[in-house]
Amino acid sequence: MLSESDLAAIWLTLKLAATVTLLLLILGTPLAHWLANTRSRWRGPVSALVTLPLILPPTVLGFYLLIFMGPGGPMGKLTESVGLGTLPFTFPGLVFASLLYSLPFVVQPIQNAIEAQGRRHAEVAATLRAGPWDRFWHITLPLAKPGIVTAAVLGFAHTVGEFGVILMIGGNIPGETRVVSVQIYDHVEALEYTQAHWLSAAMLIFSFSVLLALYTLQRRRAASGWRYGP
Numbered sequence: 001m002l003s004e005s006d007l008a009a010i011w012l013t014l015k016l017a018a019t020v021t022l023l024l025l026i027l028g029t030p031l032a033h034w035l036a037n038t039r040s041r042w043r044g045p046v047s048a049l050v051t052l053p054l055i056l057p058p059t060v061l062g063f064y065l066l067i068f069m070g071p072g073g074p075m076g077k078l079t080e081s082v083g084l085g086t087l088p089f090t091f092p093g094l095v096f097a098s099l100l101y102s103l104p105f106v107v108q109p110i111q112n113a114i115e116a117q118g119r120r121h122a123e124v125a126a127t128l129r130a131g132p133w134d135r136f137w138h139i140t141l142p143l144a145k146p147g148i149v150t151a152a153v154l155g156f157a158h159t160v161g162e163f164g165v166i167l168m169i170g171g172n173i174p175g176e177t178r179v180v181s182v183q184i185y186d187h188v189e190a191l192e193y194t195q196a197h198w199l200s201a202a203m204l205i206f207s208f209s210v211l212l213a214l215y216t217l218q219r220r221r222a223a224s225g226w227r228y229g230p
Contacts, residue, residue: 002198008175009183010202016091016179017159020098024106024155025148027099032110033140037119051108053101062168065097069169089171094179097169098159106155113147114140146221150214157210161203 002010035047053061069087070076076086087093117140141148163181170177172186180199187196 003195005174005178006183006195006199009178009180009199012091012175012177013160013179013181016094016098017156019095020102020159021106021152021156023095023099024102025152028103028106028151029110029141029148032107033114033136035107036111036114051104054104058101058162058164059168061101062097062165065100065165065169069093069096088169089173089177091170091176094166094170094177097165098162101162101165102155102158105158106151109147109151109154110144111147113144113150116147117143146217149217153210153214157207160206 031046031050035043035050066088067073068075069079071080071086079085079087087096161181162179163185166177166179167182167185170179170182172178172182178186180203184196184199184203187193187199
């Protein structure tokens with residue numbers, strides 16, 4: 001069954017995923033709104049940067065983040081100058097790396113939901129003298145709620161399943177950076193296949209449940225005739 005170290009890894013993984021998901025919703029929603037509505041020439045480059053983690057090998061992203069956050073990197077020098085030390089091999093370092101790695105899984109569903117609304121609702125509200133914040137808070141966000149829910153679920157699940165970036169940035173420190181994926185790797189490396197089986201089975205069930213919940217939700221929306229706008 002699950003050992004004490006396994007339970008500690010599960011708790012740390014859930015803590016990391018919850019923290020990253022909350023931060024991504026706070027930071028990613030305005031970014032998704034900007035990408036969905038802007039006509040700036042920067043839309044293409046920013047979209048490419050957001051999508052980059054989908055195709056970039058995790059070890060490549062982890063390597064450059066390690067340099068960026070290390071003692072000689074720009075972020076490392078900044079955090080050291082304010083007395084925070086360096087972020088690699090710490091929980092805050094895992095959070096920062098996971099924010100970048102899971103960013104497209106949150107931004108894209110919300111962006112698609114906002115784009116599907118069209119501009120009609122916001123334009124009607126503007127004629128009624130609703131300000132940008134009122135339109136965003138009372139019209140855009142409620143209509144984008146299904147996309148936001150999908151983004152939260154995907155962001156949480158993707159963070160739970162991270163391995164390459166986590167190992168590069170966090171290493172394998174018990175109680176600090178050893179998440180479930182790294183714990184499974186340790187069990188396999190030590191030929192502890194029974195323990196690896198229990199954790200792997202839990203991850204498999206979790207991933208299947210997430211996908212099943214998303215597909216069930218989408219099917220119910222389709223059956224009820226739900227749509228983003230008229």
